[in-house]
Amino acid sequence: MYWDVKVVRPKPDYQLYVEIEDGRKGLFDMKPYLEHGVFRELKNMNYFNQVGIFFGAVTWPHEQDIAPETLIDEMQIIAEEPE
Secondary structure (H helix, E strand, C coil): CCCCEEEEEEECCCEEEEEECCCCEEEEECHHHCCCHHHHHHHCHHHHCCCEEECCEEECCCCCEECHHHHHHHCEECCCCCC
């Protein structure tokens, strides 16, 4: 689908660089989620860095996920990936 995530990379300070199938690029801040339920595990930076994509959604090995709709609604749109 055009809103599926096609690229995700972890960045410092619990940020995710995301590219959506429709061409949008942005940074998604995970910090607001880190104190809630299953997302607490993401405070471990080694685990946070294991982020991947499964069926167009951002996921981690223990089944935490962020839906593409949430990413699109909350990400900060940028022109290119920060270093």
